[in-house]
Structures are given as structure tokens and as C-alpha cells.
């Protein structure tokens with residue numbers, strides 16, 4: 001591009017300058033060739049509503065202070081006394097509004113011994129994470145059903161490509177702690193067990209028995225355990 005600009009600046013002919021500008025305008029540009037990525041699961045249009053944003057409107061700059069750019073939500077250990085033995089503390093735009101439009105967010109993930117962050121995916125982000133304490137088995141599955149996994153200890157990092165199903169399970173003797181980061185201010189999480197067996201309203205057994213090739217009893221058990 002620099003050499004083209006140099007070449008054009010050397011010509012005094014306005015026709016070449018006009019043609020050059022036309023080429024630049026028509027070249028594929030990432031910012032002009034597609035919609036921006038969605039920041040929520042859906043956005044049903046209100047055709048009579050006021051113009052809205054993909055995300056949130058901005059607080060007036062005159063009301064912004066230092067406190068807006070700092071977040072203390074990760075200082076406390078999450079309570080892991082639940083069925084999965086995990087607690088995910090979200091540091092996304094909903095908890096930390098300064099992330100709006102900046103395209104990133106973080107989570108703190110605490111694990112009880114044996115605790116699992118169950119198989120899930122993030123529809124809007126790739127995830128990277130670092131194990132701060134303990135020992136985690138981290139795994140993900142590609143769209144070709146290839147399973148990649150490794151046991152990680154303190155200071156080790158992982159990456160989960162956008163949208164792929166993954167999990168972390170504490171395979172150490174004590175508690176574990178990881179911090180994760182996402183290239184979305186609101187990555188979203190599809191937790192597959194809930195997505196299939198704990199919906200409102202419930203997905204018909206006819207769908208689930210056929211999909212999993214099992215009887216109603218098994219589906220009913222899964223629905224009652226997960227709801």
C-alpha cells in the first residue's frame with residue numbers, strides 16, 4: 001500500500017488519482033464486508049423501536065471514573081459446594097461494564113477436589129486459560145470428533161478454539177484454580193447436559209431417545225437429575 005501511495009503521489013494526473021481512490025474504496029475491507037459478530041444469543045428486531053446497538057450504549061465520558069476500569073470480582077474464592085464441584089466467577093461485560101466494545105473478558109474458575117466444569121462451548125469466543133493452582137485435565141473435541149486433552153499443573157496454559165466442546169476436571173488431590181480469558185466481552189456458554197436435559201420447556205423424549213438411542217427411562221433419569 002505504501003508503494004502505491006508513493007506512486008500516486010508522484011503523478012500529477014487527477015484521472016489516475018481518481019482511479020486509485022476507486023480501487024481503494026472497492027477493495028475488500030474487513031470492516032465493510034460483514035456484520036459485526038453478535039454479542040448476545042439473539043436480538044429480535046423491534047421494527048418500530050429506536051436504533052439500538054450490538055452490545056450496550058456507552059456511559060457518558062463525564063461520568064466515567066477510575067473505578068470503572070478496575071474489577072474486584074476475582075478476589076474471593078467461589079463456593080464449589082454444588083453438584084459439579086465448580087464455581088465460575090464471570091468477569092464479562094455484565095459484571096465489568098468497562099469491557100463493553102473491547103472484545104475480551106475473563107473468568108475465575110474454582111474447583112473442589114474432583115470438581116468438573118462440565119462439557120460446554122462458548123459460541124462467541126476462543127478461550128485461553130492458565131492453571132494457577134492444582135492439577136486439571138483439560139480436553140476439547142473438534143467438529144471431526146477428535147479429542148485433544150492434557151493434564152496441566154500450575155503455570156501451564158491451554159487454548160480452546162472458538163465454539164468447540166470442552167471441559168476441565170480437577171484430577172489433583174486438593175482444590176484447583178484457573179483463570180480463563182475470551183476474545184468476546186460476552187462469550188456465552190452452552191452447557192451440553194443442561195442444553196439437552198434441563199430446558200424450559202423440556203425437549204420431547206421422542207427427540208432424545210432417538211438421538212441417544214436409549215429408552216425413556218434413561219432420558220427421564222437424566223432430566224430429573226439435571227433439572
Ligand SMILES: *[C@@H]1O[C@H](CO)[C@@H](O)[C@H](O)[C@H]1NC(C)=O
Pocket residue numbers: 077078079080081082086087088
Ligand atoms: C459461586 O460462588 C459464589 C460466591 O461464594 C456464590 O454466591 C454462588 O452461589 C456460587 N455459585 C454456584 C453455582 O455454586
